[in-house]
Amino acid sequence: MAGGSAPSEGARIWDGPTRVFHWALVVLLLVSWLTAGENMQVHRWSGYGVIGLLVFRLWWGVAGGSTARFASFLKGPKATLAYARTLGSRTLNGAPGHNPLGAWSVMAMLAALLVQVGLGLFASDIDGLESGPLSHLVDFDASRVAAELHETTFRVVQGLVVLHLAAIGYYWLWKRQNLIGAMLTGKQRLATEALRPASMVRLLIGVVLAVAVAWFIAKGARL
Numbered sequence: 001m002a003g004g005s006a007p008s009e010g011a012r013i014w015d016g017p018t019r020v021f022h023w024a025l026v027v028l029l030l031v032s033w034l035t036a037g038e039n040m041q042v043h044r045w046s047g048y049g050v051i052g053l054l055v056f057r058l059w060w061g062v063a064g065g066s067t068a069r070f071a072s073f074l075k076g077p078k079a080t081l082a083y084a085r086t087l088g089s090r091t092l093n094g095a096p097g098h099n100p101l102g103a104w105s106v107m108a109m110l111a112a113l114l115v116q117v118g119l120g121l122f123a124s125d126i127d128g129l130e131s132g133p134l135s136h137l138v139d140f141d142a143s144r145v146a147a148e149l150h151e152t153t154f155r156v157v158q159g160l161v162v163l164h165l166a167a168i169g170y171y172w173l174w175k176r177q178n179l180i181g182a183m184l185t186g187k188q189r190l191a192t193e194a195l196r197p198a199s200m201v202r203l204l205i206g207v208v209l210a211v212a213v214a215w216f217i218a219k220g221a222r223l
Contacts (some may be wrong), residue, residue, distance in 0.1 A: 012195045013096050013188040015065035017056075017203055022183055025053050029157070036154075040130045044218075050117050052214035057110065059206040066196035067097035074107065075100040092177055096194030102167070109160050116153040121217060123147035133220045 028049045035043040061070040075083075080100040087101075098106060124131040124143035135143045171177040182188040186195075216223075 012186055014186040015197050018068045019183055021053055021057050047117055047120055048214045048218045052210040055213045056206045056210035059209055063202045064198045073098040073103040090175055112157050116157055119146045119150040123150045
């Protein structure tokens with residue numbers, strides 16, 4: 001890069017909890033997909049795991065490391081459109097963490113997963129033999145509607161995953177930016193250190209919240 005110092009190859013950009021969340025979610029989504037209709041016990045447990053991860057990510061988006069916080073990476077329409085106009089350039093995005101488009105794709109994925117897994121909690125199969133832990137809170141017809149929407153919204157999640165993978169490929173091939181490597185190592189090519197990590201206390205609070213909510217739901221919202 002002419003006229004400036006070379007960017008660091010080892011600047012820390014993602015904290016450990018954010019990376020663990022990301023890869024654990026990848027694994028659990030695959031498990032949920034492969035066990036749907038085949039092994040419902042495992043499917044339910046993977047769903048509870050996804051719920052715990054989502055609860056943790058919502059907490060971490062408020063109290064986590066600087067680059068994981070929603071307030072640090074969510075931008076308005078003007079900034080998002082301005083970034084979109086630069087997509088044809090091969091210049092790397094110098095901002096730490098998510099770019100404006102990536103940030104909104106993250107929020108879309110979280111929202112779709114919250115709806116999808118939430119519907120699964122109330123769903124029942126056509127025979128009423130396999131049911132979500134909260135299906136007792138609604139009548140059978142409503143639980144069947146939830147089951148159908150649960151399957152439909154998973155198609156939305158699959159579409160968002162495909163877009164996510166396409167974006168990773170685009171940044172790899174066109175901008176020469178290794179997004180997978182950054183999420184594995186936590187490091188990204190930046191001029192300065194970007195991450196301000198959160199305290200261990202905040203991490204523990206997030207873990208306790210995630211486990212408590214997942215456990216409460218798994219028990220059918222019964223204490």
